[in-house]
Amino acid sequence: MNPPDLLRELNILDLPIGVYVVAPDGRLLACNRPVRALFNLPLQGDVRANIAQFYADPKMRDALLGKAAEAEARGAHLEKEIVAFRVGERKIYVEDYCKPLRDPATREIIAYVGCLVDVTAEHEADKRESKFQKRIEELTFDIGRILHANTGTLLMAQQTLDGVAEALGQRAIKELITVPLEERDEQLIKEAALLANAIDKLAQATEPERRCQALSGAHWDALLSKIAPLRQARDLVPGMEMRAPALRATAHQIAAICQEMTPGVLARELVRETVRAAAQLENSSCLVDALMTRTAIIQMDSTLRSLRDFITADIRVYEPKKKLSVKQLTDQALAQIAEFARSSRVDIVRRDRDFDTAVEGVERDLVRALTNLLHNAIKYSWRRDRAKAPWVVIRTYARAGMACVEVENWGVPIAQEEIEQGLIFQLGYRGKWSKDRGRLGTGIGLTDAKRTAQTHYGDLRVASRPSNPGWIQSDDPTFYNQPFVTTVTFCIPEAVRR
Amino acid sequence: MKKPSVLWIEDSARFELRNLVGQLFFGGKYEFNLAEDVTSAVNQLQAREYDAVIVDIRLPPGIDAEWRKLYQQTGFDRVHAQLGLKLLRWLLTRDNSIHPAAPPEWIKPHQIAVFTVEGKGEIQTHLDDLGITVFRQKSAGLRDTVLLELIDELLARAQTTFAQDRAL
Helix, strand or coil: CCCHHHEEEEHHCCCCCCEEEEEECCEEEEEEEHHHHCCCCCCCCCCCHHHHHEECCCHHHHHHHHHHHHHHHHHCCCEEEEEEEEEECCCEEEEEEEEEEEEECCCEEEEEEEEECCHHHHHHHHHHHHHHHHHHHHHHHHHHHHHHHCCCCCCCHHHHHHHHHHHHCCCHHHHHCCHHHHHHHHHHHHHHHHHHHHHHHHHHHCCCCHHHHHHHHHHHHHHHCHHHHCCCCCHHHHCCCHHHHHHHHHHHHHHHHHHHHCCCCCCCCHHHHHHHHHHHHHHHHHHHHHHHHHHHHHHHHHHHHEEEEEHHHHHCCCCCCEEEHHHHCCCHHHHHHHHHCCCCCEEEEECCCCCCCCEEEEEHHHHHHHHHHHHHHHEEEECEECCCCEEEEEEEECCEEEEEEEEEECCCCCCHHHHCCCCHCCCCCCCCCEEECCCCCCCCCCHHHHHHHHHHCCEEEEEEEECCCCCCCCCCCCCCHHCCCEEEEEEEEEEECC | CCCEEEEECCCCCCCHHHHHHHHHHEEEECCEEEEECHHHHHHHHHCCCEEEEEEEECCCCCCCCHHHHHHHHHHCHHHHHHHHHHHHHHHHHHHCCCCCCCCCCCCCHHHEEEEECCCHHHHHHHHHHHHCCEEEECCCCCCHHHHHHHHHHHHHHHHHHHHHHHHH
């Protein structure tokens, strides 16, 4: 069949893909309408074009013909080869299916016949996706690296604060952190009153004229103006968290004024008592401040670790599932959270200490999930007994073929609608009441724990109820101001016993 | 002489920013009050007049149902809700689509400063709309006197505006 006839036949068939016949030198001998449209050629009449002129990379044609020859030698033909063409300013991508046509007598190649499918849109989308994917991988790597570097900085800050606290408290840090902050706050209030008394005594014991020889009137005014606030420190500053810095700044100002005193004018013992009381108060309030900041840093460190682990989970080397002991997983999680619990002055009460069963899973993910749950429980615990530190209860048990780890705390509520609507499991969601008392959080912990439970064919359940049901009605605006008992249960199937 | 009254609306004052407030309580220069969420801020603003009000942009709603609803509708987190801006808009434009209650009559833009982590460029249009000129961004490295300085700046501007108004 000669080319014009072939062309007619191809168009009559009205194929949805491009069909072509080209000479070995690239001249288009025949092609149907889709090919003409693709290359912006006249839709009717002679083609008068050479396919070689459209190749985005002119070397590509030779390579393609070489592949077609190789395929022919294997008894196959070229398939789904992506070829880039340039038509005017536009770059297009096609899938090419092609084979040589040979003269039956001489076995010489007289033409190539093939099909073209325009895949420009898909190809562009793939390219974009792969670019984004690469970018995400780079970003994830960067985030992981930055978080890692920040963890180092936090460690440095924590250790510096440990040193500062030990110097101020004259005790080892592990002893210092056992004293509840409420006790330290009481001590600060006493020391503030002592300082007020010392200033008062100093002023009372000296005649006004003599006083002015020791210090300017403005300095005396400043000193005397501190007496009443120091005595009323408890009522004047709402909340012990702000009391320490307020007292520290005041004690520092008083100490600075004392340094301005002309020596030998005022009773030496009374001056010394005032200076000592100011230094003591500054020292104690600095210690409280350092310990509170240390707690915040350890909390942030724990949050960053968990965030880093979560973010880099997809780019880490695949870790196969293995048989693991629930007791060991819990022990590992407890060991990871121990410092945070200590610095937050929260005790972990472990029930069913002797219970153990096996599960199958990815150790790192399971430990991270349990650590997240413990972290939340510690962070959202309130003190319920003046004589005891707050505590978090952890129970492990097996039920209906599932191994369960239950973590319970007493403190910040989770609203019922947040549980029912699954909001608490949404990535980045922070509970309505989770910001009380300045708690840091990422909103990843529960999402990650639930996801981990589900990828291990299990689930995560959350329940939160008032500690004393019926005390306050749920429509009362103060309903969520009362303590709640929150129980989070992580269950995954027990490993099949062999 | 009556001390200037100051209200700081800031949910991080008690913890992260506690060093900024220390000097205010014992300094005796101002009558200082703190509101840690929008509901308690509104209660305090309704109860009395303040000479200076410093507002954070990312605020939790507190227990008021309307503010909570608004908070939930705008993303359920402080970053997206920017409840501080909504509070300011309600206070200064009396827009009751934000909250049905009537805002206090006494509050004017020159009595307000914004102290937030947002960059000025991010909220400049809002500040211009509302006529707020005193702004400070929270960032690491701030001196612990930043709040005192902000209050002094705000009170000085308020005084100038007051004098200008009287001259007119």
